[in-house]
Amino acid sequence: MEKDKTISNTTIRRLTKYYRYIEELDLKETSIISSYTLGKMMGISPSLIRQDFNAIGEFGRQGHGYNLDTLKKEIGEFLGINKIHNMIVIGAGNLGQTLANYDGFAKVGFPIKGLFDINPKLIGMKINGIEIIDLDQLNSFIKDNNIDIGILCVRKHCVQQMTDILVDAGIKGIWNFSAIDIDVPDDVKVESVNFSNSLFTLSYLMNDKYTNQKS
Amino acid sequence: MEKDKTISNTTIRRLTKYYRYIEELDLKETSIISSYTLGKMMGISPSLIRQDFNAIGEFGRQGHGYNLDTLKKEIGEFLGINKIHNMIVIGAGNLGQTLANYDGFAKVGFPIKGLFDINPKLIGMKINGIEIIDLDQLNSFIKDNNIDIGILCVRKHCVQQMTDILVDAGIKGIWNFSAIDIDVPDDVKVESVNFSNSLFTLSYLMNDKYTNQKS
DNA sequence: TAGATTGTTAATCGATTAACAATC
DNA sequence: TAGATTGTTAATCGATTAACAATC
Known part of the structure; x- marks a missing residue:
């Protein structure tokens, strides 16, 4: 084929x-x-x-x-989108919660199964029916729930650390919403959504002097 | 130069x-x-x-x-990022509020000046000090506040309608977070952040059969 | 001066477009 | 069958890499 x-x-x-x-x-x-x-x-x-x-x-x-x-x-x-991909979110801040609230991913076969954080105030809360869990439960949760995608929504000072934790836990796909790029082994795939890159590109397009370009 | x-x-x-x-x-x-x-x-x-x-x-x-x-x-x-670009958010839902809560854009010269919605329950609220305003105030707000970027965070059934309103109001740059693509005149620049495209790309990368690729 | 690294041209590689034979 | 549109090869266009003279 x-x-x-x-x-x-x-x-x-x-x-x-x-x-x-x-x-x-x-x-x-x-x-x-x-x-x-x-x-x-x-x-x-x-x-x-x-x-x-x-x-x-x-x-x-x-x-x-x-x-x-x-x-x-x-x-x-x-x-590969005709099969289910279970996801978790690392970082239950604004962005993490927003992604959990959005049902569009689950609808196309990419359900979010859990949110992870270290903030004790958040742990135990539910967002759109999805529980916020202590980060130290991560490894067992990934195994028990057949998770294959980790969504990174943490501040840049701990991005690489969280990446390493995900990789160690056996995650093979990372959807990176953080502000910086991450390093992973070859067998782990990364797709980044970088807001700054996108915004700066828009800024360029609008920059008067350069009025060619099609996206 | x-x-x-x-x-x-x-x-x-x-x-x-x-x-x-x-x-x-x-x-x-x-x-x-x-x-x-x-x-x-x-x-x-x-x-x-x-x-x-x-x-x-x-x-x-x-x-x-x-x-x-x-x-x-x-x-x-x-x-063109060494000058200020004032922005507004259309759609004060989860994503719109999350973007308003993020201070990173303002720090690099892209402050969000207002959030717009039609939901009366939201209007008047403040998110991170930024007011949620009724959509019918849009035109005057854009003129009075020197807005040049509109951030689209609305459900897909009204995306094109909101786009047209922004274009009519004279906006020259649209940062599109909605689920579908939009049509604009040539002099309006669009940069889209499409979560589905990104997630599907990740899905492909993880798809066992095809293990080449570098991002 | 010798060493290093840019700026830039030429060579290669890859992606898009054009063209058309195959075939439904 | 005639008409339409695919599948695919060849031609073109654009982006990346290699190479090296210019120069700090």
């Missing part, structure tokens, strides 16, 4: 976009879509769309287009 | 990273750094670093390296 060509990061990011877009479309009756139409709607060239889809399999029908259900299933399969 | 070569998006993203990195370094006494050393620390090739820096100006000293202060100042200047 999968070719041994490696798939570029840009393709992966677009695949997540297609998936999201198709999800929105799903409600409507259209069950077949051409690369031309999808490209028109999403602002991506049809050629690139076909390259992207063909990178992960062959599921178009020549002369017709792509079946939306198949497309969604295949992309989902490829990205 | 600026060449008319357009600067690629990848270079911009790296420039924001350098800036952030240099900020952390600033505390220490090292005032000069070579592309080799910086590259070693950040995992970026020295050659690429020099290309990036030269894209926005010439401020290295041959035989020595780059002065950290100059570097920070020049990159900041280029990204």
